[in-house]
Amino acid sequence: MPDVDAVNAQILSLLQNDGRMTNAKLSENLGMSETPCWRRLKRLEENGIIEGYQANLNRRKLGLGxxxxxxxxxxxxxxxxxxxxxxxxxxxxxxxxxxxxxxxxxxxxxxxxxxxxxxxxxxxxxxxxxxxxxxxxxxxxxxxxxxxxxxxxxxxxxx
Incomplete structure (x- = not known):
């Protein structure tokens, strides 16, 4: 995986579990300061590894059975x-x-x-x-x- 070292892999895993996680919470979970965490996140977005963020919806509760x-x-x-x-x-x-x-x-x-x-x-x-x-x-x-x-x-x- 290009551009995905162990720290970036942790970022991706954390965001897949909670796409609304703030940078502050993300950096806290990683044990790093906010600025380098934010830079890594932006680089993952710019390189297209993170394509976007969305809410996961329950299709059945929306009437799609x-x-x-x-x-x-x-x-x-x-x-x-x-x-x-x-x-x-x-x-x-x-x-x-x-x-x-x-x-x-x-x-x-x-x-x-x-x-x-x-x-x-x-x-x-x-x-x-x-x-x-x-x-x-x-x-x-x-x-x-x-x-x-x-x-x-x-x-x-x-x-």
Missing amino acids: VMAFVQLRCSEHDQAATADFQRIVETTPNILACHNTTGADDFLLIVVARDLDDYSTFVDSTLRRLPGVTSIRSNLSLKEMKASSKLPIIPPATS
């Missing part, structure tokens, strides 16, 4: 169709993630909806209208056993 993993197969792979596909995916709030994958299918999407009727409407009104889509396969989540956006922070080996 259905989560689906959707595999799409496409017949068109030219630049224009791919750009249209990407634009639609990026601007559709129900699609939380989209990955171009290997294997039989071209894309894997993570989609949320209020209920099964809402998901059915989403498939008909959005997914079936994506450019070049020839196959849609959905797997509905029955039980979410782990959900995290936290990345493993492995400090560099010391010699």
Whole structure:
């Protein structure tokens, strides 16, 4: 990990657990003064290692009870169709993630909806209208056993 020494790894771990942690509290946890801590934090942000901060929301309490993993197969792979596909995916709030994958299918999407009727409407009104889509396969989540956006922070080996 470039620019991630043991101290930066600690900063990243602490912030993944509490993104609202103040610089004063962060420096206290690290046992260092505030100014060098702030400089390290700013460098991690400037280098794009920290991309931003956000609140983690409970989708069920917001009425989004259905989560689906959707595999799409496409017949068109030219630049224009791919750009249209990407634009639609990026601007559709129900699609939380989209990955171009290997294997039989071209894309894997993570989609949320209020209920099964809402998901059915989403498939008909959005997914079936994506450019070049020839196959849609959905797997509905029955039980979410782990959900995290936290990345493993492995400090560099010391010699």
